[in-house]
Amino acid sequence: MRKKILFVLILFMQGVVILFAQNDSLYNQTGSKQQYEVCEFRPVTQSLLVGIGGANMLDTYLSPLDYSGLSLALRTEREKVSKYSANRLNRHIFDVLFLSTDNVSGNGIQVAGLINYSYSMLWQKELFGALTIGGGPLAGFDLGFIYNMRNGNNPASAIANIYLGGAALVKYRFNIDKLTRRSFFINLHWDLPVVKTFFCPNYGQSYYEIFSLGNTDNTVHFGSFNKGFDSDLNLSVDVPMFNGYLKLGVYNKVRNMEANSLKRRIISTDFMIGYSRRLVLVK
Amino acid sequence: MKKLFIYIISIFALCSCVKEEQFDNTARGNFEACWKIINERYCFFEYKDIDWQDIYYKYEQKIESPMRADSLFSVLNQMLCELKDGHVNIYSSFDVGRYWDWFENYPNNFDSSIQKNYIGTNYKIAGGMKYTILPDSVGYIYYGSFESGPSDTNLDNIFRYFSECKGLIIDIRDNGGGTLSFVERIVGRFITERICAGYIQHKTGKGHNDFSSLHPFYFDPSNRIKWFKPIAVLTNRHTYSAANNFASVMQSIPHAKLFGDRTGGGCGLPFSSELPVGWSIRFSASPIYDINKNLTEFGIDPDFNVQMSESGMMGGKDDIIDAAIGYILQQ
Numbered sequence: 001m002r003k004k005i006l007f008v009l010i011l012f013m014q015g016v017v018i019l020f021a022q023n024d025s026l027y028n029q030t031g032s033k034q035q036y037e038v039c040e041f042r043p044v045t046q047s048l049l050v051g052i053g054g055a056n057m058l059d060t061y062l063s064p065l066d067y068s069g070l071s072l073a074l075r076t077e078r079e080k081v082s083k084y085s086a087n088r089l090n091r092h093i094f095d096v097l098f099l100s101t102d103n104v105s106g107n108g109i110q111v112a113g114l115i116n117y118s119y120s121m122l123w124q125k126e127l128f129g130a131l132t133i134g135g136g137p138l139a140g141f142d143l144g145f146i147y148n149m150r151n152g153n154n155p156a157s158a159i160a161n162i163y164l165g166g167a168a169l170v171k172y173r174f175n176i177d178k179l180t181r182r183s184f185f186i187n188l189h190w191d192l193p194v195v196k197t198f199f200c201p202n203y204g205q206s207y208y209e210i211f212s213l214g215n216t217d218n219t220v221h222f223g224s225f226n227k228g229f230d231s232d233l234n235l236s237v238d239v240p241m242f243n244g245y246l247k248l249g250v251y252n253k254v255r256n257m258e259a260n261s262l263k264r265r266i267i268s269t270d271f272m273i274g275y276s277r278r279l280v281l282v283k
Numbered sequence: 284m285k286k287l288f289i290y291i292i293s294i295f296a297l298c299s300c301v302k303e304e305q306f307d308n309t310a311r312g313n314f315e316a317c318w319k320i321i322n323e324r325y326c327f328f329e330y331k332d333i334d335w336q337d338i339y340y341k342y343e344q345k346i347e348s349p350m351r352a353d354s355l356f357s358v359l360n361q362m363l364c365e366l367k368d369g370h371v372n373i374y375s376s377f378d379v380g381r382y383w384d385w386f387e388n389y390p391n392n393f394d395s396s397i398q399k400n401y402i403g404t405n406y407k408i409a410g411g412m413k414y415t416i417l418p419d420s421v422g423y424i425y426y427g428s429f430e431s432g433p434s435d436t437n438l439d440n441i442f443r444y445f446s447e448c449k450g451l452i453i454d455i456r457d458n459g460g461g462t463l464s465f466v467e468r469i470v471g472r473f474i475t476e477r478i479c480a481g482y483i484q485h486k487t488g489k490g491h492n493d494f495s496s497l498h499p500f501y502f503d504p505s506n507r508i509k510w511f512k513p514i515a516v517l518t519n520r521h522t523y524s525a526a527n528n529f530a531s532v533m534q535s536i537p538h539a540k541l542f543g544d545r546t547g548g549g550c551g552l553p554f555s556s557e558l559p560v561g562w563s564i565r566f567s568a569s570p571i572y573d574i575n576k577n578l579t580e581f582g583i584d585p586d587f588n589v590q591m592s593e594s595g596m597m598g599g600k601d602d603i604i605d606a607a608i609g610y611i612l613q614q
Contacts, residue, residue, distance in 0.1 A: 208463060256300050261487075265300050
């Protein structure tokens with residue numbers, strides 16, 4: 001029964017990924033070094049993952065208490081070799097997180113929703129044949145909310161954050177079938193926002209004052225690690241399956257904010273499963 | 284599995300994430316947390332001349348270990364009552380701690396059974412307002428809570444109904460407040476041009492005197508049916524918070540007068556927080572000033588101070604409504 005469910009799930013994900021994929025694909029990527037060196041052939045990797053895990057939150061605008069609980073995640077990734085260089089990868093990531101957490105005494109609920117989009121350009125280099133490392137600039141934004149179900153005039157906290165930073169990847173390829181040249185991969189991605197501009201109300205300021213009365217002074221901030229450390233760290237394994245790859249991973253997202261004597265922290269760690277399809281575009 | 288999640292999360296949490304001091308869920312921890320939240324976030328220490336540090340020393344002696352939950356609740360409530368603020372509460376699953384002296388120590392000046400002698404049982408209801416036409420063609424609205432408010436269509440219908448009336452009584456006695464945006468919606472029917480309705484301020488940090496500058500806020504006239512005949516607003520000591528704010532703004536409108544007793548006050552916009560035990564606390568966080576930049580935390584004096592007399596009440600008379608009718612008929 002479990003095998004059937006897994007099979008249906010994989011088929012479903014494969015279908016969704018194909019829908020997301022561009023129509024001008026011609027070949028399946030086979031893991032060979034040769035394809036990455038030919039600029040006319042532009043491999044595209046499209047992935048769709050879902051995940052479940054744990055979350056920890058703090059937002060002192062709403063409560064001084066730590067909240068912890070459940071995290072649900074949906075993630076799409078799209079990596080495409082640049083038309084300017086076979087060694088450059090353009091990477092788009094779109095994440096949706098939903099967090100449902102409880103306070104320490106278990107009688108308060110705080111939920112959060114977070115949408116994150118990031119774009120990075122990664123220059124990659126193969127080392128020792130199987131190892132690929134890469135790095136480059138990153139840009140992205142977060143939009144979301146935290147809602148505390150017991151509060152009156154301060155029930156929610158808005159999240160709006162635009163950032164620039166750096167991205168890095170380490171990928172290791174294991175050839176498991178020399179005939180078909182199918183491989184499986186271990187991937188480590190780290191996105192590190194370095195500078196950011198974000199929204200934060202003043203210490204005792206109500207959203208009524210900001211949005212109904214229009215007093216927005218000192219609600220937009222600019223900073224770097226001094227305003228809170230952010231990170232997206234993902235470790236995944238791509239296992240060949242059908243025409244694509246079964247993707248299994250641990251994805252960790254950290255968002256911190258410190259301004260106007262207020263603090264916010266969101267940490268989620270999700271165990272992800274998904275399906276990835278590698279395609280080659282030809283111009 | 285859950286432990287594994289927590290373990291992984293903890294590893295990342297230790298990497299330079301922001302942290303806030305967490306108190307133990309003990310009597311001492313909850314007392315410290317309660318005192319600290321108020322110390323950092325309450326907005327009227329200076330205005331009320333309260334030495335919060337002294338209050339800490341006074342009440343921390345009453346904290347025992349171990350301590351029953353109801354005893355701890357009682358001590359915390361007593362400490363919070365030192366703030367003399369109707370917007371300060373502590374909520375547990377077994378009780379709501381409150382300070383209600385601002386109306387309980389004064390005459391009611393409102394009796395719904397006597398009010399019935401004026402409005403009967405055939406009054407209309409729209410948008411949380413009971414309304415009817417009193418004898419001598421005086422319109423009467425009873426608005427008991429700003430928690431529910433009239434829509435623009437509700438107000439159009441009400442003012443259309445009152446179109447032949449000589450004046451209007453808006454009775455906000457026993458109105459404990461609610462949503463401030465309803466104040467603007469109603470006041471917009473009584474003004475011809477944009478008015479400054481007051482000033483708002485917020486705390487900018489944890490210090491007792493860390494405040495922003497005063498930010499003026501304005502009400503715009505409605506572009507729907509408006510009312511420019513005489514208005515009498517009826518208040519008592521239980522006219523509080525958003526209702527107090529409504530009374531404050533109406534007092535600045537030339538064709539409106541306040542009748543009754545001093546309002547209860549409550550000019551701080553309340554915020555909520557919580558203690559490790561899971562009890563919620565509410566407190567004034569953001570002061571709202573009247574158009575003269577005065578705080579109305581302890582109430583507003585009416586233009587005509589009228590009290591309900593014993594003899595009047597015995598005879599089923601509401602002296603405040605009678606005074607308001609008399610004023611409107613004289614105009």
